Amino acid sequence: MQAVTFTGHGDTDVIEYAEVPDPDVGPEDVLIDVKAGALNHLDVWTRRGLPGLDLELPHVPGSDAAGVVVDTGEAVTRFEEGDRVALSAGVSCGECEFCRRGEYPLCVSYHVIGEHVPGVHAEYAAVPQDNLIPVPEGVDWVTAGSTTLVFQTAWRMLIDRADLSAGESVLVLGASGGVGHAALQIAAHAGAEVYATGSSEEKLRYAEAHGADHVVDYEEENFADWVRTETGKRGVDVVVDYIGAGTWRDSIRSLAKGGRLVTCGGTAGPNPETDIPRIFWNQLTILGSTMATPGQVDDVMELVWDGTFEPAVREVLPMSETDRAHALLEGREGFGKVVVRPDSELE
Template sequence: MQAVQFSEHGGRDVIEYGDFADPSPGRGEVLIDVKAGALNHLDIWTRKGLPGIDLEMPHIPGSDAAGVVTEVGEGVSRFSEGDHAAVSAGVSCGECEFCRDGEESLCVSFHIIGEHVRGVHAEQAVVPADNLVPVPDHVDWEVAGSASLVFQTAWRMLLSQGDLRPGESVLVLGASGGVGHAAVQIADYAGAEVYATASTEEKLQHAEECGADHVIDYEANDFAEEITEMTGKRGVDMVVDHVGAATYPDSLKSLAKGGRIVTCGATTGPNPDAGLNRIFWNQLSVIGSTMATPGEVDDVLELVWDGTFEPRIREVLPMSEAARAHEMIENREGFGKVVVRPDSEL
């Protein structure tokens, strides 16, 4: 088969698209013929190298994909040949106390397909059956292959961890990215008043189309000052911040008393000034979130499959142009998801 791969960490020049051994499913696993996948910032970090993660090389990146089941391993009953399925990348150990029978997994041993183990940006991929979600036949491959990671992450952040309620106000930072544009849609669906930041007029317009009530160009304006003015000095009830060190201080400033930040990542660095004085004085909460439980994944993807939520596609590229796809993510070009498809599917 052909696969996106790299044999060492580094810049985009380490990415290749070429021959790779055909995979075969083991017990509890499923082989899918990949029709489409999508990139996430995680793919950039994995390519550059993450501390403490020793990958088997060559590594196939990719945490998002969808395709047709072509073979099932021993013990698999949920899927049959010909089924359409999408990958849900978080893998729990299934044994420790934090798995809680899979219903509310906080498993400390969990790993992510494409980050800790080989991913799915290839013509074929073997995935544990527990990490596949059925996809209705009417759903386009670009949608099925790009929705899972960002929508499950945003759903858990806002609703499960953040407990966002109707009538509350929420600020979504980086609304043009994958998690950001999913968070705008979910916050609007939850009945919140949605503020969103982006860096160009085109991206701000897309954010409004996704459900943002108010938009802020963070390149031209200090978003914390804008929130203070827009809310009559009150602030918002929740900030969705996956940017990290560069935005965290202003995220705290943007919160109303008793407000909360929910974070799933730190693309600009993980160690900002904690701001403890502001946290205790205004009785703020800082809440971590990552991935989602199986039930949460099912809930949010049902709303993608029926069209309630829509992963916006900025570009569809052949996998042989994976380096260009990485460039688009790194340079923050466009709005929404970058999709890659095997060259044989185009």
């Protein structure tokens, strides 16, 4: 079969669309005929080489995909041939103290399909049955293959970790990104007043169309100054910041007293300077978040399937052009997700 691979870490020139062996189907695995998958910044970091990440190379990336079940392992009970499914990429042991209390993303052996183990950007993928969710008839493959990771991540960040309530205010940084545009919709759905940042007029208009009440071009104006002006120097209740080093101090400065900053990553750097006095004087809370529990995945994806939440897709490309897809993410071009489909699906 054909799959996206890289044999070493580096720039986009390490990416190939090449012939690889068909996947082995274990007893608990489901074999999927992949129809579409989406890229996330996680794919860029994995390709570049995350510190401490020891991958078996060549590596097949991809933590988002959807397709049709074509075979099942002997112990599979949840799916059968012909079912429509999408990937939920977080893998937990189900047995440690965190899993026993339902906090699966805190699992001591938690890992992510596509990051720590082979991913799903291929013609076929073998996936543990517990990492698949049903896709209703009528949901198109681009939607099904591009929403699970970012919407579950943003849902857990805002609804679970930040405990967002109707009437509160939220600032979403990087509103044109995958997690960002999901967070906009979730915050608006929760009844919050939504502030958002972007780097172009096009991105700001998209942000408004996806739930933002107030927008600012962060390249033209300091977003913390803007937030404090817009809120009468109060600040917002919650900041969603997955940017990291370049925004951290201003994210903290944007918070109201008692506010919460929630983060799931650091696309611009993992080690920011921080403002400790402001954190303790203003009684701020810093919250980390990763992926979601199975129940949270079900809750948010139900709202995707019924059209309440809608993914923005900036481009759909053949998997043979995955290098270009990576370049689109790294260049911050456009709004929303970049989707890749097996070349055989586009013939």
